[in-house]
Amino acid sequence: MPQSEMKVVLVRHTLSPEEVVALGARLCYSRARVDDLLDRVSTKDQTDFVGRIMGMGHDSVLEHASFTFGIEGVSRVLLAQITRHRLASFSVQSQRYVSYESGFGYIVPPKIKALGAEAEAEFERQMDQLHQWYTQWQERLGTGEGGNEDARFVLPGACETRMMVTMNVRELRHFFSLRMCSRAQWEIRALANEMHRLCMEVAPALFANAGPGCLRGACPEGEKTCGKLLAVREERRRMLENLNEQQD
DSSP states (O other), rough: OOOOOOOEEEEOOOOHHHHHHHHHHHHOOOOOOOHHHHHHHHSOHHHHHHHHHHHTTGGGGGGGEEEEEEEEEEHHHHHHHHHOOOEEEEEOOOTTSSSSSTOOOBOOHHHHTTHHHHHHHHHHHHHHHHHHHHHHHHHHHHHHHHHHHHHGGOOOBBBBEEEEEEEEEHHHHHHHHHHSSSTSOOHHHHHHHHHHHHHHHHHHHHHHTOOSGGGSSSOGGGOOSOOHHHHHHHHHHHHHHHHHHHHO
């Protein structure tokens, strides 16, 4: 049974998301017709305007733009966390219809890998044992829908899953604020960082200050803060500098 590596693909996104957000905002404050506003936002860079709108807290207009990601090589542990973001849409590989007779991919936590080859081999043996129990139950229950449904109860949280996730920009920013924080669980933090990187390539004006709350003010974790506020802000500054250099 192979170890799995995370892969994230930006499948689709709203065409010209920054312009769409700007259009929604300008419509709220203008008597101009939609066609005129559309010409205005499409012929002029909207970066500063979008920044002002977000600074005002006018976040509802961010819901007009959405991003869809294809994600694989992540655990069912991560799935349990990401589906708590209820304003997102999910399509997830089914353990009811997808059978694992020949084995399942799984995620090895970094702390287990850090213990060395012996610990990693022990984890692999445990995954093999779980797969044996899974196939034993399939043999006893049958491999139809009912058999897979009940045999999967012995599958581990480490078992790999795949999904497609769609979020609008407002929900993405909320997701990033929680899951890019250094106190977030390592796997979903890695996923959030990669999703943010992909979003920045498309719409930097919408995501330049997205991320943990300490980018925009005091750490929201209070006494539980990691104490890395300055380092987090410096890392984002360098990222934006590199992005600007690439664009130049």
